Amino acid sequence: MTVEKQQRGRPRSEKAHQAVLDAAAELLLTHGLSEVSMDTVADRAGVSKATIYRWWPTKQTLALDALYTEWSAARPQPRDTGTLRGDLLSLLRPWARLAGGRPYGRVLAALITEAQTDPAFAAEYRQRFVEPRRAQGREIFRRAAERGEIPAGTNVDVALDLLYGPLYHRLLHGHAPLNDRFVRAVVDLALDGIRHRGS
Template sequence: MSLTNPVRRRSGRPRSERARQAVMLAASELLPELGLRAMTTDRISERSGVSKATIYKWWPSKYAVAVDAFLAGMFAASREPDPDTGSAREDFRQALRGIMRFYSSASGRIFAQLVAEAQFDPEVFAELRDRLVASRRELVRAIWDRGVARGELLAEVDPDVGLDMMFGPAMYRLVAGHGPLTDEAADAVVDAAMCGLSR
């Protein structure tokens, strides 16, 4: 999966890698400083030293720059490994704890802003779904498949429904803010979901 592609590649001469990195760095610094709405292309240009005209040749909007910068930072950081403890319940606990820790971090707050913008911008929506959510979904689907194979989870349950039951509450808490995003909360969600999903 390439992180060098913007949300929509524009035609024209190839981008300067140094200028691209400068734009990405500027956006990654401005997002936590200002927030997604307050960050402007003017500020990105000023911070990076790359002209607005050049930025707009490569990205269609500041939101496209923000998504690229955010996802590049996410994948540069170490990804959560597959716990594979031998227990589906414990694997789900560790995976959901990792998600809740991410959601409660500074990066999680930026992610929440991008999720909000994605409701109005189909390109941002597709980028987040395809480049971030899909990879995390693959990890938890592997946990599900192992649990079914070991007889821990009900094979007749639709995996997508089961995983939504397990991990959906974290997203709901992120956007609604009605409950904590803690290890204890993650364990409680998994225990409750397993009551209906396990043998």
């Protein structure tokens, strides 16, 4: 009897969990982190505030999870195209399209600000949001080194900063378009530097 009740309850719990994430993501992108409260999310998702706090201790952790979930669902896995340039474009172009398509810059700026003052949240932000993309990038550079496209001793972490730095700069400042043309320019300039240093 107890097992049967648990099995019946699990889909409802998953549905509520997703409803909270969807409501949080929409409110974040519409109003920004500072204007979002747990009360508003609970009302929009049709759950109690206690339910939300059972899964997320703060609205910042909820915002991070909502953003991570939305981006993970919308972002395709990067392909192995056989070239470093092709692999990097496969990784970065979908990211730029998604980031530039809605007001993610405002949300990310708020999360980055929070990470500057809360070490525990900063660690979670890096683990959930930053590190997965960097891990994908490291794998791309590893394959490129095996193919002989770049020197084996290439500083991959610096190379990733060279690639992501300009994208975040445009996303956060909004001074110029974050589009496919810009992504290609960033990739080509970064690779010119990496290959020149290797030669």
